[in-house]
Amino acid sequence: MTHPIVYSNIAELMTMKGLQANDGRHVGAKDLAVVKKAAFVAEKGRVVWVGRESRLPTVFRSSKRVDCQGLNVFPGFVDCHTHMVFAGDRVNEFEKRNQGASYQEIAAAGGGILSTVKATRKVSKQALVDLAQQRVGKHLSQGVTTIEIKSGYGLNPQSEIKMLQAAKALKKARVVTTYLGAHAIPSGTTQAQYLESLKRELPKIKQLGLSQRVDIFIEKGYFDLSAAKEYLVFAQELGFAVTIHADQLNRTQATQLAVALRAKSADHVICLNSKDKKRLADSETVAVLLPAADFYLECDYPDARTLIDSGACVALASDYNPGSSPTQNIEFVGLLARLQMKMALPEVFSALTYGGAKALGLEGEVGALLPGFRADFFLSNQSWEQFFYGLGGHDVFRTYVGGRKVFSKK
Ligand SMILES: [Zn+2]
Known part of the structure; x- marks a missing residue:
């Protein structure tokens, strides 16, 4: 995990950029800062780049890839x-x-x-x-x-x-x-x-x-x-x-x-x-x-x-x-x-x-997918609008902590 890994083919990626700016106060949908057709890069367990996949910097183009299969990516709760x-x-x-x-x-x-x-x-x-x-x-x-x-x-x-x-x-x-x-x-x-x-x-x-x-x-x-x-x-x-x-x-x-x-x-x-x-x-x-x-x-x-x-x-x-x-x-x-x-x-x-x-005093470390943050995230087929609605448990396909896969749906 010392080399950069590109997570690509993401339908929607929730970065939480706005929450960093407003300290989690008076939060609106725009603060979730959802990026469509996204990709991100993690290195040594931390995020180093996030954005639209089409804008992936050339330096990462030949890096190892993880295909997120068109799922949505969320920062870990x-x-x-x-x-x-x-x-x-x-x-x-x-x-x-x-x-x-x-x-x-x-x-x-x-x-x-x-x-x-x-x-x-x-x-x-x-x-x-x-x-x-x-x-x-x-x-x-x-x-x-x-x-x-x-x-x-x-x-x-x-x-x-x-x-x-x-x-x-x-x-x-x-x-x-x-x-x-x-x-x-x-x-x-x-x-x-x-x-x-x-x-x-x-x-x-x-x-x-x-x-x-x-x-x-x-x-x-x-x-x-x-x-x-x-x-x-x-x-x-x-x-x-x-x-x-x-x-x-x-x-x-x-x-x-x-x-x-x-x-x-x-x-x-x-x-x-x-x-x-x-x-x-x-x-x-x-x-x-x-x-x-x-x-x-x-x-x-x-x-x-x-x-x-x-x-x-x-x-x-x-x-x-x-x-x-x-x-x-x-x-x-x-x-x-x-x-x-x-x-x-x-x-x-x-x-x-x-x-x-x-x-927990970790607002600069976890809870967002932005450069510098820990690569703690999960993949779901649900869009963010579909969360906290039903009661059967939301659908999580894979969960990563520090860029390491710690849960995978069988
Ligand atoms: Zn208690």
Whole structure:
């Protein structure tokens, strides 16, 4: 892959050039910058040229070719919020909930996050890798090439490290890890004691290169605003980028904290007042919307329209986890964004590419097919107008990460 490769015979190629120019804000169809009868050239895993095939520079005319068979090419999607490394499932809890059990009853019966913690602590690192690698394959088959994965089902030093190491060992996709030791307070300890113990772990996480990012769940019954602030500031002083599970079930003002701390993203952002929305829209913090979780929890959806119309940079992600969002279906996420949050289709594409990339600090690396960007892309027979419409899974023929084929439809 050290020599240039020409990908030719492309019906339509989505470059996302406009999103780079407008920072994924006030997005319209023209920002997707679709090139017809296109070709592009990749070298050493990066795009070096994109344009109409008829304008392919002479220097590449004799390069090796990959025939894209008249299909359409899209930049790989970015899923910037998942909990993809876990063991066990929550099928019994799901059945109980649907038969009328309350969250308190489920928690009292050993359900909830802590039940996944129990299952995840029990298994080996290799078992976690094997489970998660299959899930990565499912994401790749939908054209998702960059996946953020959080820890947070260990809740003790060795299990949290085991989760991060498992995520780091995953192959084929581009994986970004996030340390979410502050996902829940384990039984037998207080918030203050637990956060102190996490602070002692952070230098080690950094030193081992396991994560450059720290996340916390600010919510009633989990972590409160002032304790979270102190913890996140400490993490930032160590050089971590921060992100927050913010204002999901109650308005805790966590979104305002995210903006004040210049967090990479505020995620969920459902229970916001108009001031919160304005501050978020005016900031560099990405609003990460997770509608599949809202669907499963049967709660309100975020006010995407107001956020977008006020100029926010928005991302969509799966929040894939065994409790509140047990689905990897990216088409479903985009469909909910359209149906339930009235996002326009170009806004959905932007949220799954530029928005997700910016939330991870990778907006100059992934989420677009332009010179300098990673050659992460997929081929489909669907035009962009046909995405996020049906619910059988969009048709992906082949997926590439860094110019390497990582998925091919049989
Ligand atoms: Zn989450």
